[in-house]
Amino acid sequence: MILLGPAARKGSSIRVKGHGAVVKVKVVLMSMLLAGTVFAQGSAPAPIAPPSAGGAPMPGTADVNVKQRPMLTPEEMVNQAREYAKSMNEVLKRIQTLQDQAKRDKDIIRLNCVTDKVVQVRVNISIAEQSMASLQEANIRNDDGERTHEFTRLTIVNQKVQVLGAEAENCIGEDLSFVGATRVEVEIDPNIPQYDPTQPPAPGIDIERPGEASGML
């Protein structure tokens, strides 16, 4: 089973300071391995979808048309919208956790980055809440066009929130850019004496044998 999106990130939210590249390599390798496994399962049966406005694509050509109508029933749309809302709130909670962690670490660089994502996620969640309300009203009115529009909007907002969540996870902080406290390494030529030659001379004893004062001494 492949977890994608916030749930996957949450389950594998291992932040290894200083080893980001290694983790990334591992994730890429894991993805390639799993992708290979998925492809090895053969192509999935094509979903049964209502005919699009442009008609069925010609064999051998790619279908690049945007589906104008979702394959979901109104109830399923509402349920999916609630899943989106729940997922977006989890993303917000996760980013707030990252924000608190950056505050604790006094990592101003990362804090600024994460805070920016929090603000954007909140705006998008606010938009999603409005769309949710509009979706429910469209259901009551049985307005299929409005319902589809709001659901599409919710889907897009959800995707944006997921992207912001991923970006917040990848905010680079001082742990990568901060190279540590300034350390001064001084190399002293071993030829330079260790004593301090600028000190005044030590008082010395001159206790020589005194000169001969007379022949009788």
Next chain:
Amino acid sequence: MNRRLALFTALAATAIARGALAQQGGQGEVTIGYQGLPYKSSGETNTGIQVSEGVLLHVGAGAEAGYDSNVFYSESGSEVGSPLIRVGLFGDMSNATRTGAVGRLLFDVRAGVTYRRYQSDNANVQNFSNAWLPTAGLALSSGGGQFGFGLADTFARLEDPPYAESSPFPITRYNNQASVEGRWSPGGGRITATLRYTNMIDIFQDAYEYASTDGNYLMLDGAWRWLPKTAVFLNAQQGYIFYLNDAQATLNNKTSSFPLVVTTGLRGLLTEKTSAILALGYTNGFYSGGVSTSGIWGSTFAELSFTLRPTALSRVVAGYRHDFQNQVISSFSYNETAYASYVQQIAGRLALDLSGRYVHRNYGGQFVDVNQQNRNDNFIQAGASLDYFARNWIYVGVAYSVMSNSSNITTVEYLKQQMFVRLGITY
């Protein structure tokens, strides 16, 4: 390796009176002339007894056997030679560890004694055959910060046969020197001020008893380092020397004095291997009675000294100094001193020390013996020693020293040579 060099350049406790000291500011004393027995083995050789946490004890003993060509420092044709032996013991305790000193407070206590014996059939020599020469030293210092202090005391006793064979008394001299100093280095140590008080008690017995003095010196030194180990300085020292036995001093024309020396110059490294002392200044004896130092040259203090360390195992010192000095046989003498020293370690086992100095003494002031007015001496002293350390705690060596005095008064001329083989242990 510097510690090894220090081993042979430090004041030898067991032969403290044998060499003259040429002051090398901040670089330790350079012993000129005969080098005494090594008093402590090298720090690199992991010797010393760990008495307790942070206290290391070095002990040792050595013996020398040799010949003295002129026991009584007699003029040519009257020399009396004699075999002699010297045996020395010493102990040295400090808070240095085997890998070096620890802590900011350093102490070093040292004591030693040397027994000297002339082994001669000559009756006059036998009168002075035995002598005990104890020495002791204490040093306590703290530094490295903005404030520092130092406390030191050294004691030595010298006993030597007299100039006259018929004299019943040896020349005996007790010398104790104590000093205390405080250092202040504000602003990261670029400027350092040092205030030091030194007291030196010099006591003679018997024939020279009149010359016993108490010297007191107050020194203020200010140094400005424009490079980490090079400084210009201004130094002023005022002394007060008085005689302990007024009656005898007066009888021998000795008067108290207030010697003043004010110098300025440079101390420190010229290159990473060469250090120097360049000093020039004013000096005056200010003798309270009679004639004092005078004249432009007589009032000038000049010193020029270079120390070169071409390798980690060798050191060369050369210098010149002009000053005046209190004298026993007159008020003072103007001195022109030139000295040189060469120390070399070979293969970590052999230690070679060559040194010598020449002093021209022009005696002045009031004379004890009026017949010696206008006396001028040319004194030469040289020494050589070669020690082989079979292990880091046992050595065997040979040594030679020569002292020569020529004068315009022929009766005080002499040539004295000593040669030794020696064996000792240090740990």
